[in-house]
Structures are given as structure tokens and as C-alpha cells.
Amino acid sequence: MSLSGETIRKIREAIKSAFPNRDELVMMLRMELDIPESEVPDGSNYNLVVFNLIDQLDRQNRIPELIKGALNERPGNPDVQKVAQEINAIYSNLSDKPLLKSFEFDVVTVNAQGWKISRKRCRAQYFTEDLGNGVTLEMVAIPGGTFMMGAPKNEKDSFDYERPQHEVTVQPFFMGRYPVTQAQWRAVAALPQVNKELKPNPSYFKGDDRPVEQISWYDALEFCARLNFTINVTTQRDYRLPSEAEWEYACRAGTTTPFYFGETITTDLANYRGNSTYGNAPQGEYREETTTVGRFPPNAFGLYDLHGNVWEWCADTWHKNYEGAPKDGSAWINDNDNPILRGGSWGNLPVLCRSAFRFYDSWAERDSHDDLIGFRVVCAFGRT
Incomplete structure (x- = not known):
């Protein structure tokens, strides 16, 4: 689903707050989302790294996974907690039923x-x-x-x-x-x-x-x-x-x-x-x-x-x-x-x-x- 620009901005800020450098971010992505370092954007500008990563995961519909992983690794971070609640509210409005067996x-x-x-x-x-x-x-x-x-x-x-x-x-x-x-x-x-x-x-x-x-x-x-x-x-x-x-x-x-x-x-x-x-x-x-x-x-x-x-x-x-x-x-x-x-x-x-x-x-x-x-x-x- 398409998230608003303001929501994407909050996600970027929360990720930077919880993981202040690329090494910590890479470790979380590997542990929680099974994303290898080779697939994480690189560069000396960390703001641009996070920008490109969020854009990539948004196109793959993996933002909820990212927030869940960040919450697992940094449960006490208030920025992550707030954005998790916002994402939860957005996705709670979906009407898709679970796959029933x-x-x-x-x-x-x-x-x-x-x-x-x-x-x-x-x-x-x-x-x-x-x-x-x-x-x-x-x-x-x-x-x-x-x-x-x-x-x-x-x-x-x-x-x-x-x-x-x-x-x-x-x-x-x-x-x-x-x-x-x-x-x-x-x-x-x-x-x-x-x-x-x-x-x-x-x-x-x-x-x-x-x-x-x-x-x-x-x-x-x-x-x-x-x-x-x-x-x-x-x-x-x-x-x-x-x-x-x-x-x-x-x-x-x-x-x-x-x-x-x-x-x-x-x-x-x-x-x-x-x-x-x-x-x-x-x-x-x-x-x-x-x-x-x-x-x-x-x-x-x-x-x-x-x-x-x-x-x-x-x-x-x-x-x-x-x-x-x-x-x-x-x-x-x-x-x-x-x-x-x-x-x-x-x-x-x-x-x-x-x-x-x-x-x-x-x-x-x-x-x-x-x-x-x-x-x-x-x-x-x-x-x-």
C-alpha cells in the first residue's frame, strides 16, 4: 500500500534515532528481515542511506516488517514506538481476511x-x-x-x-x-x-x-x-x-x-x-x-x-x-x-x-x- 510522505518521513527519523549508523542498521536488517549487507544501500551520507532503504522497502511492501524488526531490536525507543503505533493503525484499516484452512x-x-x-x-x-x-x-x-x-x-x-x-x-x-x-x-x-x-x-x-x-x-x-x-x-x-x-x-x-x-x-x-x-x-x-x-x-x-x-x-x-x-x-x-x-x-x-x-x-x-x-x-x- 502507498504511505503518505509525512509517514515515510517519520519512519526515516525513527530508524535514524534507533540505529544511528549503518553498521547497527545492517545488523538489525540481517537479524530481523534476513536482508544481507550487500542489499543495503551504501555511501558516506547516512541520511541518504536511510532514504534509499525506506524507498526500497516501501516499494517491496516491507515497511511493516521493518518497523516490527526495529521494535524488536529497540523496544524502548520512543520514536520507534510512536511510528509502530501509526503503522499499526494504518494497516488495521485493511479489509483483507486471513487465509483460512x-x-x-x-x-x-x-x-x-x-x-x-x-x-x-x-x-x-x-x-x-x-x-x-x-x-x-x-x-x-x-x-x-x-x-x-x-x-x-x-x-x-x-x-x-x-x-x-x-x-x-x-x-x-x-x-x-x-x-x-x-x-x-x-x-x-x-x-x-x-x-x-x-x-x-x-x-x-x-x-x-x-x-x-x-x-x-x-x-x-x-x-x-x-x-x-x-x-x-x-x-x-x-x-x-x-x-x-x-x-x-x-x-x-x-x-x-x-x-x-x-x-x-x-x-x-x-x-x-x-x-x-x-x-x-x-x-x-x-x-x-x-x-x-x-x-x-x-x-x-x-x-x-x-x-x-x-x-x-x-x-x-x-x-x-x-x-x-x-x-x-x-x-x-x-x-x-x-x-x-x-x-x-x-x-x-x-x-x-x-x-x-x-x-x-x-x-x-x-x-x-x-x-x-x-x-x-x-x-x-x-x-x-
């Missing part, structure tokens, strides 16, 4: 005894975000629609704060195929800081493909901010936490039963406190730890691990019931310090893993860290 999977349904009564083949679409060093983030397309949010009064062991059931219309969005893994967390934690530091290995239960845990609500927001501030320069995605309505809509995937598997769950289907039961299901294994993501069957949207494994942060704050709740799927926020958690975890009773169950507690404030808590991200760019 398809995958197939089996969805199982169980009865109240936990016996599998059906299996069907489903298909979903997704795109892949490259986080670097071979680590990717898979974002599944969630179609828009209308659903009944909350639990009906006759749902076993349901609570009044899951009511009144109300109709909500949700716009299309993308959601992480899995909870954010420890490998994905490390990749993003290595990106330039936006608002707060992130520990690269915070989890109690270690494993690249296990969900990251001991993540506060603020940590999850910083993860999204780093994605948007750095990777977003070239991909124009807007990553964030899901609203509570988006989370439940995505979890249910068209079902109205307590779980997306049906009337109950078993430890063949999810990771929870398996020595306890829901309905007439049998007791199972209590693993007492997280499990690798994707180990259990997905729902009809192609999402995994929404029941159990780790609690997932939402953008909303706690309300004692759904009286006055938004009907458009947006986050419902007040001035309390208790964001919503959804989905249950490896350490919780199955009743707390239901699609409608919503949770907060005094220990689950915005800055809480616990090995029961993780998160997944959503993205509203390139809606299907």
Missing part, C-alpha cells in the same frame, strides 16, 4: 450415564498466526449466531447467578483452538514489553503443549497487547480476551445441554476432579495436574479443552446475575475487581465445568496467580 474432527455425544451414543464428523476453518521459532497460534473461525445464555432452572445443580436465561446475538469471531500453551506463552513473553513484565516460565506443571497457568488477568492482557503491538503490525489482528457471552457461545457450539458432550462428562472426555461425578456418570481418574491441550475430543466448532484443564479468564467483571446483561455479546464491565472465570479446571468438580457455570472468588482478582488458571484469546479481525 480447514480441518476435520469427530464430535462425540454422551447420555446421562456417560455412555457415548453418537459420533459425527465435523469441519471447521482456522488461520495460523506465526509467533516465531516454529511456534504458531491456531485461531478457529466461530460463526455468528443467536443462543440462550445461562442455565435453565431445571438444569441439575445449576445456580441462580447463571440466570435468567436470555437471548444473546454474537457476531463472528476467531477463538484459540486450545488454551494458550506454555510454548506460545514463552514466544510472546519474549516480545517487547508494552505495560508489564511477563515471566517466561510461570507454570507449575511444565510442558510446552500444556496450558500455561499461574497467569493473572493482567498477564493475559499483556499477552494480547504484545501480540497486537508487535505481530499485529503485519497481520492486523486485534487480539483480546473473550467476553463471557462469546466464551459460552463458543463453548456450547449449538448445544443446550450442561456440557457440549451432552448430559454429563467423564474423564475420557475432559480433565477435572474425576473422583466426583455429575448426573449418573461413573467415577473416573483424578489426574491432579494439567494435561496436554487437544488430548480430549473437541466441540462442534472444533475447540478443545473448554471443559476442565484450566479456568479461562474473560473480559467481563462479576455481576450477581444476568439482570440487565448485554444482548449483543459484548463484555459487561463494572467497577469491581473480580473478572469472570469460565470452564473449570483439573482440580474442580464436574458441576463447575458446565457450559453455563460462571465463577469468581476473593482469590480470583485481576492480579491472582494460580495453577488452576489459564486463558485463551479471541480475535475479531477478518470476520467470516
